[in-house]
Amino acid sequence: MSDTTSIGERIRYLRRERKLTQEELAEKLSVTRQAVSNWERGVSTSF
Numbered sequence: 001m002s003d004t005t006s007i008g009e010r011i012r013y014l015r016r017e018r019k020l021t022q023e024e025l026a027e028k029l030s031v032t033r034q035a036v037s038n039w040e041r042g043v044s045t046s047f
Contacts, residue, residue, distance in 0.1 A: 006042055007039065007042075008039050008040045008041060008042045009040075011036070011039050011040055012040045015036075015040075022036040022037055022040070
């Protein structure tokens with residue numbers, strides 16, 4: 001990953017590396033699947 005990689009791209013990359021769905025990651029973080037989707041798409045960066 002390069003220095004210009006967005007937070008959302010990094011989240012997506014790491015999630016896929018661990019073979020997790022957005023739903024599975026959301027459960028682990030106690031957030032909604034929509035929150036994970038928004039992070040990955042750069043719509044929201046609120047954590």
